[in-house]
Amino acid sequence: MTTTSTPARADRPAGPDHGTSPATTPGPAGPPDPDAAISVRGLVRRYGSGKDAFEAVRGLDLDVPRGTVTGLLGTNGAGKTSTLEVIEGLAPATQGTVQVLGHHPIKDRATVRRRTGVLLQSTGFPGDLTVAETARMWHSTLSDPRPVDEALDMLDLRGRAKVKVSSLSGGERRRLDLACTLMGRPELVLLDEPTTGLDPESRREVWRLVRRLREAGATVVITTHYLDEAEALADRLEIMHAGRIVRSGTAGEIAEGHPSTITFDRLERALPDLAGGQVDQSTLGDPRTVVETVDLQTTLTALLDWARAERVRIDGLDARTASLESVFLSIADGAEADTRRTEPTSKGA
Numbered sequence: 001m002t003t004t005s006t007p008a009r010a011d012r013p014a015g016p017d018h019g020t021s022p023a024t025t026p027g028p029a030g031p032p033d034p035d036a037a038i039s040v041r042g043l044v045r046r047y048g049s050g051k052d053a054f055e056a057v058r059g060l061d062l063d064v065p066r067g068t069v070t071g072l073l074g075t076n077g078a079g080k081t082s083t084l085e086v087i088e089g090l091a092p093a094t095q096g097t098v099q100v101l102g103h104h105p106i107k108d109r110a111t112v113r114r115r116t117g118v119l120l121q122s123t124g125f126p127g128d129l130t131v132a133e134t135a136r137m138w139h140s141t142l143s144d145p146r147p148v149d150e151a152l153d154m155l156d157l158r159g160r161a162k163v164k165v166s167s168l169s170g171g172e173r174r175r176l177d178l179a180c181t182l183m184g185r186p187e188l189v190l191l192d193e194p195t196t197g198l199d200p201e202s203r204r205e206v207w208r209l210v211r212r213l214r215e216a217g218a219t220v221v222i223t224t225h226y227l228d229e230a231e232a233l234a235d236r237l238e239i240m241h242a243g244r245i246v247r248s249g250t251a252g253e254i255a256e257g258h259p260s261t262i263t264f265d266r267l268e269r270a271l272p273d274l275a276g277g278q279v280d281q282s283t284l285g286d287p288r289t290v291v292e293t294v295d296l297q298t299t300l301t302a303l304l305d306w307a308r309a310e311r312v313r314i315d316g317l318d319a320r321t322a323s324l325e326s327v328f329l330s331i332a333d334g335a336e337a338d339t340r341r342t343e344p345t346s347k348g349a
């Protein structure tokens with residue numbers, strides 16, 4: 001499987017949709033699963049009201065099994081943070097059912113809060129406190145916290161303990177956020193873009209932490225725009241688009257059935273029938289031609305047999321199986337057509 005460390009962002013140029021995207025994965029059905037760490041059914045989150053209403057989450061179904069790492073992916077504005085905030089008990093659901101560790105995230109907030117560690121997408125501690133003072137302040141709000149030094153060590157921050165928060169680099173601040181998130185020994189950890197802005201070594205350190213959390217039995221939900229990170233860490237991926245989960249499974253399951261691609265430098269002659277392979281017409285005038293196929297071996301063999309018989313030299317030949325990135329980008333491409341300025345799905349608060 002091909003991976004990339006390039007963040008897959010929604011603002012990448014939209015490409016053609018060749019109608020080859022696999023169908024949306026059906027979400028969990030029936031009543032909420034009381035054994036799941038998180039169980040969501042029919043979640044709607046609407047901002048505003050009347051004609052200005054905007055549905056950021058539009059009927060989301062999700063089960064997160066205990067003891068697993070789930071990667072919640074999606075383009076900018078897909079609704080990841082809006083969903084997490086409801087799960088975290090920071091905002092009410094407009095509609096739908098949410099259970100966290102078998103509890104209601106708002107009505108049973110005291111119980112859920114104690115057992116959950118939350119890293120918000122944007123946070124901010126007062127700049128005039130030092131790292132150690134901030135950590136101690138946070139420590140005093142928790143019921144069974146790790147010692148402050150242990151939490152700082154986990155994020156390699158002990159050496160910065162006496163530095164004011166305002167003087168920390170962006171990545172160091174993020175690590176301080178994370179140290180506080182993990183200080184309360186949470187059994188459920190919700191991380192909204194924990195590694196954005198971190199250098200590669202710090203990212204790897206966060207990966208090691210997440211793996212250690214899972215080994216210790218915790219459940220982790222992580223959002224990220226780094227698809228390599230999602231593949232490396234998550235047992236299961238949930239891809240959101242336009243307020244719904246549209247694909248679920250392992251990276252391999254998600255890429256299955258998605259076309260592989262063969263790319264080569266533009267040829268000066270017409271291509272033959274490629275045994276199921278289809279030339280991406282939008283690449284015809286480009287320096288590189290792209291052929292998509294669901295049967296890479298057969299199409300590649302047809303191409304190479306033709307080239308040998310016709311004595312054609314194919315330069316810059318590259319063949320790759322479908323990747324999480326290619327599925328993700330095909331979902332992102334569809335984003336253009338989706339405005340979501342809607343009539344609300346139904347009544348609701």
Ligand SMILES: Nc1ncnc2c1ncn2[C@@H]1O[C@H](COP(=O)(O)OP(=O)(O)OP(=O)(O)O)[C@@H](O)[C@H]1O
Nearest residue numbers: 047054056074075076077078079080081082083121
């Ligand atoms: N308070 C708000 N009022 C109106 N719209 C909002 C509000 N908060 C978020 N939205 C909109 O809801 C949509 C989903 O936002 P959300 O922050 O959940 O996306 P996201 O998937 O977390 O995106 P990102 O990857 O950029 O963090 C966006 O279009 C956003 O503009």
Ligand SMILES: [Mg+2]
Nearest residue numbers: 080081082121
């Ligand atoms: Mg977000």
